[in-house]
Amino acid sequence: MISGIDVSEWQGHVDFNAVKASGVKFVLIRAGYGRSASQEDRYFAEHYTQAKAAGLQVGAYWYSYAISPADAQRYAIWIAEYGSRCNYSGNYGIWQHSSTGSIPGVSGNCDLDYAYIDYAAVINKKQPATRKDPDELAVEVLNGQWGNGADRQRRLTAAGYDYAVVQEKVNQLLNRKSVDQIAREVIRGYWGNGNERILHLKQAGYDPIQIQKRVNQLL
Template sequence: MIKGIDVSRFQGMIYLNNVKADGIGFAIIKAGGSDDGFYIDSAYERNYAGEKAAGVPVGAYYYVGRLCISREDGIADAKRFLAMLEGKQFEYPVYIDLEETDPKNKAGATDAVIGFCETMEAAGYYCGIYASDISGFKDRLELSRLAAFDKWVANYISQPGYVESYGMWQRSSQGRINGITGNVDIDESYQDYPTIIKANGLNGFPKPEQPKPQKKSIKITVEYDDHIYSGLLEEQL
């Protein structure tokens, strides 16, 4: 398990060397959203640069609004998110954050999430879904349709129970960490995301070079017309 935080402009100035020294192993930063028009979080660039300078592995999330209720809506938001991620590298997943859709639009919100994640994956990103265990994954989404995607689950009372399989747990919204004034969300990660992401060339990292196949050769000896011949036969690739 690795302890981490997620942050946005609401945390103000973050002193990341202090955060790292306090045992924080990763940070998920807010890039922007569609819940108040379409916007980039005002602290996104500063937080990204600071995390990188401090050597803290980083992921990102995009907060969708209440009108993200169709596949087309999800794809459109994913394209906005992709523009924000361009030119950057993320050791942790990039997430769609769904909290505001009307529970009556459960099917449409699920369509939107699938469209979002598939668009991100097609662009070479390790994409996951953030939502609350009950008010999100149970009340606003059709969980059975989301088995293909990693999940980051919020539950401040206990470990998630409705969502049985998840890679990260947001366990508190009232954490206190050196280097941050006021409360901050505290997360636990159960996957070695940096290794998975880098090994597969995702999230802005280059694809590892594949080793060139080695030609095989065999030594043969044959006798023909009272003469003995020997040599190497080399595999043709």
């Protein structure tokens, strides 16, 4: 977990150098609220500039008013639930665990957060330079490299991938045909020839070498 805070105009002037010295790693700064751009937080520019100058990881948020469950779900990466544990079972990356924290450099109460995803690393693209396609990721998922359930969704999303697309490919692979079936389809010309065949087989999650070996056996 990565420790952080979130601030707004309610905190007024903040000594972000003292905040950083206290061990806080990131700060989420309110940019505004409501549905109008005119409702900008009057301390946003000051907070942002000074937090960056102090060397903190900085994020911004707009306090919105969800009017439906679907609307609210869009913002489910950041959960506020105060206590020693978070009981929310859905997908989230940040847990605001207190609204009455005390942090050097901040006057009065301060919201305290834990981040479970290194968003700074994601934003700075400190992730694999070569992006993997959904088919390749689906194979990795089946091999257990991305965890299960909500953990899988959180990790794929944090890495910048579309969880729904990858999961769809996983579901397709779970219903895929046997090597023998594919080899017979290759013989009938369903998968093309040469490099085209290799590409199509890989995209579908099959091993071209294994398939070709079975093709040779059948011929």
